[in-house]
Amino acid sequence: MGFAYLKLELKRAVGRLPYLYAGAVLAALLAVLLVLLGSRMLYGDTAAGRIRVGVALPEGDQTAGQAVRAISSMDSVRSVCDFAYMDLESGLKELEQGTVFTVLEVPEGFVQDIISGVNTPVTVWMPRGAELEGRLFEALTRAGARTLSASQAGIYAGGELYLQNGAGDRIPQLEADLNRMYLSFSLSRLDYFKRLTVSGTGNLDVMDFYRISAFVLLLFLLPAAAGDYLLPCGKVLRMKLEAAGLKGGVRVFSKVLGLSFLLAAVSLPVLFAAAFYGLTETPGMLLLCGLLAVAAVSVWVLFCYSLSGTLLGGLLFLFLAAAVQHFLAGGFLPRAFLPPAVQSLGRWMPSGILMELLEMGMTGEADGRAAVAAVFLFLAGLAACLWAERRRA
Amino acid sequence: MLEASGICKKYRKKEILKDAELLVAPGMCLGIVGRNGCGKTTLLSILAGARKAERGEIRFDGKDAVRHPEVFRQGAAYVPQENPLIEDLSVLDNLKLWYRGDRKALARDLENGPAAMLGMNDLLRQTVSRLSGGMKKRLSIACSLAEHAPYLILDEPGAALDMECKSVIRSYLQDYLRGGGGVLLASHEMEELSVCTNLAVLRDGVLHPVSRKLSAQELVTYF
Known part of the structure; x- marks a missing residue:
């Protein structure tokens, strides 16, 4: 009788497929929105777009070039701007075409004028109507100017000290040395540091992280589309099945298999698509991990409905539990934050x-702990389902 | 013969059944009556093996069912008051479940067995949820008789059914009795009880035999 019951549960599950596919379409739209908003929240560098800045340097003035490169290498500037070096005529042409946002015309003797205190200004060419970007760029240039004025104040302080100590004739040499040292240290300071990229999303890039997050969340929420299938069988039917020798374990297992089949029918095409589009170099591992994930999700979803006992109660419990634990797990905002x-x-x-x-499946970096944890998750969920079934008896 | 003795059942501290005993012989139909909540459904479900009693003995043709639960399955065909059907599957699928996937046995019964007599042939492809109450009850009876158990235990089979359906079920029960089967029936309806060869009132957890010729008013005085 167990096999006959299992076949009928699978038949019931197949009947729910259209609802799940319809739910998947709606959920996919929601997931796309989630991914876009999430990546913007984390790395919102698209608020205004990266600013391409054209720089017209005076011909042959190496010192001016060094100074501009020092400014462009500052983290606050580099994270938003890309500097492109060109002559003024080309720069203004690109400005008209919109391929650069602004053109900086650096005057001749730029650095020397800073040293001497003349401070000939840099001309900033901008297109009309660039309000948001204009304010951003102004903030950046002020930051750059403050850096330069700080170094200038340092040089003036050195000169003042020399005057107080009767070495005023050595000030020009002091200024030349300090400017040279400052520029060389500011340009090469990155050599003193190792490059280490730290990402809130671990080994995955942001898009892959949120793809996995959305996939997992969808797995939890999709079964709601087939809610009536998830309800445990009625009291009288259960009593008769028990009397006929069909125990709770068989009923639970049959339902787990049915729901796993449903979720696999929806998720396998997604996993195949991921493999087809080259999102993973280990498609086989991704598929296996996906199937294990499906099984683990099935038992916990069934537990939610078994515990609540009603359609609405199960739906609310599932939604709340899925959302809360997904948040705690770092599905919406990575755990690092x-x-x-x-x-x-x-x-x-x-x-x-x-x-x-799924990260393991995607990256192919086989850390057995993830798989072992998932197996334990499945077994714990199965035990929870059996407990809920026994409780109903 | 279906024999039950010393059946006791408690729900929390309340004793529902106290040493209930009964006997149903082949060809006999025992009707059980009593107030709402007196324990009729509990008694029937215990005799069908769907519930466990605190203590007592139940035998089907001499075989001990309490210690060997498979005897319940072979001996009793239980039709609870609520239909134990899978509503989103077809009539045929529900029958397949109770016939344990035995297609030959099902085909035989659809030809000239209980399933045929209850009119299941015309409904095989229909989804259970779309059937009327009477049809669902007939399907429940057909499913319970999948193993051709010699004793049919029915809990208010005519509840919420129209007169035609009740008449069909009564005819079937009479045929079943003529075929040598035994019937145990709980009911509140005199017309349904007219099929019974014996009557008993369940009062204070004990069965008290009464005459089947009593009127409804007289019967109520025994409650």
């Missing part, structure tokens, strides 16, 4: 375990 206490809790959440599992 969450408080430490939440971070340590989040790695035990089902979404956290499954996201690590």
Whole structure:
């Protein structure tokens, strides 16, 4: 009888496929929105677009070039602007065409005028109507100017000290030495540091991270489209099935298999597409990890409905539980940005375990711990379902 | 023979059944009546093996069912008051479940067995949720008789059914009795109880035999 019951549960599951596909389409739209908003929130460098700046340097003036490069290498400037060196005529042409946002015309003797205190200004050419970008650029140039004025103040302080100590004749040499040292140190300071990229999304880039996050969240929420299938069987039917020898374990297992089939039918095309579009170099591992994720999600979704016992209760419980644990696991905002206490809790959440599992599938970096954790997650969920079924009896 | 003795059942501290005992022989239809909540459904579900009693003995043709639960399955065909059907599947699928996937046995019964007599042939492809209450009850009975158990246990089979359906079920029960089967029936309706060869009132957890010739008013005085 167990096999007959299993076949019928699978048949019931197949009948729910259209609802799940319809739910998947709606959920995919929601997921795309989530991904876009999430990546903007983290790395919102697209608020105004990167600013391409044309720089027209005086011919043959190496010192001016060094000074401009020093400014362009500052982190605050480099994160937003790209400097392109060209002559003034080309720069103004590109400005008209819109390929550069602004052109900086650096005057002859730029650095010397700073040293001597003449401070001949740099001419900034901008197009009409560039309000947001204009304000941004103004803020950046002020930051650059403050850096230069700080170094200038340092040089003046050195000169003042020499005067007080009766070495006023050595001030020109002091200014020349300090300017040279300042420029050389400011340009090469990066050589004193190792390059280490730290990302809030770990080994994955932001897009891949949110693809996995959305996939896991979808797995949890999609079954709601087939809600009536997830409800445990009625009291009278259950009693008769028990009397006929069909125990709770068989019923639970059959339902887990049915729901896993449903989720696999929706998620496998997505995983195949990921492999087809080259999002992973280990498609086989991704598929296996995906199937394990599907099984783990199935048991926990069934647990939500078994525990609540009603359609609406199950839906609310599933939605709330899925959203909360997904947040704690760092699915909406990566764990690195969450408080430490939440971070340590989040790695035990089902979404956290499954996201690590799928990361393993995507990157091919086989860390057995992720798979072992997922297996334990599945077994724990199965035990929870059996407990809920026994409780109903 | 279906024999039950010393059946006791408590719900929390309330004793529902106290040493209930009964006997149903082949060809006999025992009707059980009583107030709402007196324990009729509990007694029937215990005799069908769907619930466990605190203590007591139940035997089907001499075989101990309490210690060997498979005897319940072979001995009793239980039709609860609510239909134990999978609503989103077809009539045929529900029958397949209770016939344990035995297609030959199902085909035989659809030809000239209980399923045929209850009119299942015309409904095989229909989804259960679209059936009327009477049809669902007939399907429940057909499903319960999949194993051709010799004893049919029915809990208010005519509840919420129209007169025609009740008449069909009564005819079927009479045929079943003529075929040598035993029937245990709980009901509140005199017309349904007219099929019974014996009557008993369940009062204070114990079955009290009464005459089947009593009127409704007289019967109520025994409650």
